[in-house]
Amino acid sequence: MSEQPSSLHISVMPDEVVEYLALKPGGVYIDGTLGAGGHSERIAISLGEGGSVISLDRDAGAVRKAKERFQGTCVKPYQANYRDILTVLEQLNIETVDGMLLDLGLSSDQLADRERGFSFDADGLLDLRFDTTEGRPAWQWLEFLSEERIAQVIFEYGEERYSRRIARAIVKTRKKNQKPYVAAEFANLVRECVPQPPGKARIDAATRTFQALRIFVNDELGALGEFLKSAPEKLKPNGRLVILSFHSLEDRIVKNAMRECEILNVVTKKPIESSEEEMERNPRARSAKLRCAERK
Numbered sequence: 001m002s003e004q005p006s007s008l009h010i011s012v013m014p015d016e017v018v019e020y021l022a023l024k025p026g027g028v029y030i031d032g033t034l035g036a037g038g039h040s041e042r043i044a045i046s047l048g049e050g051g052s053v054i055s056l057d058r059d060a061g062a063v064r065k066a067k068e069r070f071q072g073t074c075v076k077p078y079q080a081n082y083r084d085i086l087t088v089l090e091q092l093n094i095e096t097v098d099g100m101l102l103d104l105g106l107s108s109d110q111l112a113d114r115e116r117g118f119s120f121d122a123d124g125l126l127d128l129r130f131d132t133t134e135g136r137p138a139w140q141w142l143e144f145l146s147e148e149r150i151a152q153v154i155f156e157y158g159e160e161r162y163s164r165r166i167a168r169a170i171v172k173t174r175k176k177n178q179k180p181y182v183a184a185e186f187a188n189l190v191r192e193c194v195p196q197p198p199g200k201a202r203i204d205a206a207t208r209t210f211q212a213l214r215i216f217v218n219d220e221l222g223a224l225g226e227f228l229k230s231a232p233e234k235l236k237p238n239g240r241l242v243i244l245s246f247h248s249l250e251d252r253i254v255k256n257a258m259r260e261c262e263i264l265n266v267v268t269k270k271p272i273e274s275s276e277e278e279m280e281r282n283p284r285a286r287s288a289k290l291r292c293a294e295r296k
């Protein structure tokens with residue numbers, strides 16, 4: 001496998017992912033969130049000869065890079081939404097698999113891409129889509145959604161208590177300047193609406209609003225819910241489902257779906273968290289929760 005020096009993304013809990021997938025030599029695995037390919041690579045190395053990793057991502061750029069990097073290996077990258085897992089497996093003529101992984105959210109490479117508006121200081125438009133060929137960018141949604149709906153999205157998906165104030169400011173400025181939002185300007189608008197406690201803030205005041213709009217634009221919770229409904233039946237007996245989530249909304253969906261699914265046994269009664277050492281090395285790991293369930 002060739003090196004990928006251009007990637008900034010550090011995979012979260014790689015050892016734990018491999019451990020909980022309980023890899024079977026020669027098995028077939030789905031990595032539903034390929035990203036920079038770190039987890040896919042770890043799985044492939046641990047699988048050894050004869051196994052395969054089908055790696056999906058909505059992001060065409062991530063898939064293009066991975067195709068180059070994993071050429072001639074058992075990692076097969078495809079551009080697809082993991083919510084369409086049944087269609088993907090049908091197209092590949094795969095009946096059942098030995099395990100599946102989701103590592104939710106966005107990659108550090110997407111965050112660093114200044115054109116896509118994921119980061120608060122980006123000079124690109126506020127796009128926030130994983131797949132830039134599908135759906136509408138966030139700035140377009142913000143041009144026509146009602147003030148009430150914007151407030152609801154920011155409150156529900158960002159758990160932001162100043163959601164109404166932010167929605168009011170958005171509607172006021174869109175009437176005035178008629179220009180699509182640049183991410184950095186939008187972050188400033190949000191910051192002006194969110195009072196910060198004195199002292200050094202733990203997170204940027206725009207964090208919750210950006211998260212909310214990203215979840216909304218990509219229908220992240222809808223995709224996760226659909227995947228959790230359809231994926232278990234495609235696991236072989238004892239096949240494992242491992243999911244890494246990064247905020248309470250996702251984790252709640254994963255926890256409940258694993259508990260309520262009649263064909264799954266929950267393996268992790270409590271979510272697994274990163275070690276202190278990993279959290280220090282990789283700030284993304286701080287909020288990560290790993291849950292695992294096994295097909296009966």
Ligand SMILES: C[S@@+](CC[C@H](N)C(=O)[O-])C[C@H]1O[C@@H](n2cnc3c(N)ncnc32)[C@H](O)[C@@H]1O
Binds near residue numbers: 032033130
């Ligand atoms: C946290 S990153 C994955 C990083 C990867 N595990 C690694 O080790 O490099 C999440 C990736 O999932 C992708 N993604 C998000 N939602 C998706 C979906 N519904 N279907 C497929 N890919 C998705 C994003 O585009 C992003 O590249």
